[in-house]
Amino acid sequence: MQYKEIPKYYLKVPIKGAKTIEKGKWAKQPVKGKIKTGGTTWSTEVKFRGAHILSFPKKSYDLEFSKKQDFNGAVKIHLNAEYVDPSLMRNKLSLDFFREIGVLSPEADYIVLYINNLYQGIYLALESVDKRFLRKRGLPEGSIYYAISENANFSKYNPTTKKKKRSITAGYEIKYDQDHSFNNLRKLMKCILTASENDFPPKIERLLDVEQYFKWLAGAVCTQNFDGFIHNYALYKNGDSGRFEILPWDYDATWGRDIHGDIMGNRYVPIEGYNSLTARLLLHRPFKRQYKKIMEEVLEDAFTCRALEQKIFQLHKNLRPYLVKDPYKHRSLSLFDDEPDFILDFIKSRNRYLKERLTRLQ
Incomplete structure (x- = not known):
């Protein structure tokens, strides 16, 4: 398995002293x-990104x-520190997995980041979903909305407080819209709700x-992103x-693993996922059969150790030399070395659990 060198980014900003950078x-x-x-x-222009992650010693940047x-x-571009993930690979592994299943x-x-020549460690450079994202792929121009809070659950009510939201577009921000409005999203929401x-x-x-949508749902369910059903997604109107x-x-x-990097059991997220749109779709037998067929195909092919093992070990090999020197590494090197087997064990057990639950989609 050949080692791949990671590109270096050198960021220069008009601040002085290592302590200023370290204190963030x-x-x-x-x-x-x-x-x-x-x-x-x-x-x-550079600034911190994220909300709760601002408290972490290793900052993320826009x-x-x-x-x-x-x-x-x-x-x-977004530079993610991936601070709580002991493998540093879950985000990339997920986004690549979605692409494999047609999403x-x-x-x-x-990338490896230096700020004023001070080594900051490994970062994940994420592409922004915007007009350039569409143009790069030869896709038609269209409205793009980001789901930025749990209010983006395709419902009239906040999933935590159970109180009625101030508007049916609460939880979203406009990334791009020619009319600078939520009109397109509002039409979708009215259909779901009324x-x-x-x-x-x-x-x-x-x-x-x-x-x-069902391909995305299969990906979110397989990878078991608990938060991904009610935010942490984007909507693009072709x-x-x-x-x-x-x-x-x-x-x-x-x-x-969960948002704290702690172990999350392989049965935590049901095969139907969570949100009001999915619930409405799966009330109709033709839609339910359609989702079942997609899930069966994913479980037989893309979401298997056979399909993912080589990629997981290659990522681990590429990252390890840089993690050894990372001044902000959050977990031990031995835990990082255990992560490929941990992820593969999760895939095995999660795959088996979901196959057992396919009967719920009859």
Whole structure:
């Protein structure tokens, strides 16, 4: 198994001293800087990203670039520290897995980050889901909405408080929309929330790519991202078909571990997943059969040790030399070395559990 070198990113920002960087109090607001990789330098604005992860010693960053001098075709990239994941590979493994099963998914590649020549360790560079994301893939222009909180559960009510939300588009932000409005999303939500049982199937099929949604659902269920059903996703309305597609985002709490990096049992998420849209779809037998067929195919092929083992061990081999030197590594090196087998054991047990539950989709 050949070792792959990880590219180095050198970020220069107008701050002084290692302690300033280590304390992480300098990028709550955008800071102008320059980033160099592969012999080319770009001007950028950098700031911290995330909410609860701001408390971690190893920060994550958003980098924004000028449209006149984009970064290899991108105007924004996200640098994720993957701090709580002892394998450092769950997010990338998930996003690549979604792509394998036919779901639009952002690219995710590892980089090594230096800030003012101080080594910061391994980061995962994530592609932003925006107009450039669509253009790069030759996809029609269309509205893009990010699900940013648990309110994005396709329901009138907050899943935690059970109180009625202030609007049916609560929990979302507009990433791109020509009208700068939620009108397209509002049409989808009104169908989910108000269509009669008889009218629902034809109406939802005009607004949602149901087959693509079930592929996404199979991916979220297999990887067991508990939060992924009510936020941590993006919705893209294809400008040609007029139908929405759903994309995964932020999948580090997967493959047998939760948002704290602790072990999550392989039966934690049911085969139906969680959210009101899925619940409505699975009330209809043709949709239920469609999801079952997709899930059966995924469990026989993509979500198996046979399909994933080589990739898992290759990622582990590539990351290990950099993790040894990472000044912010959160867990022991021995735990990192155990993670490939841990993930493969999860795949075996999760696959077996889901196959046993296929009868629920009759």
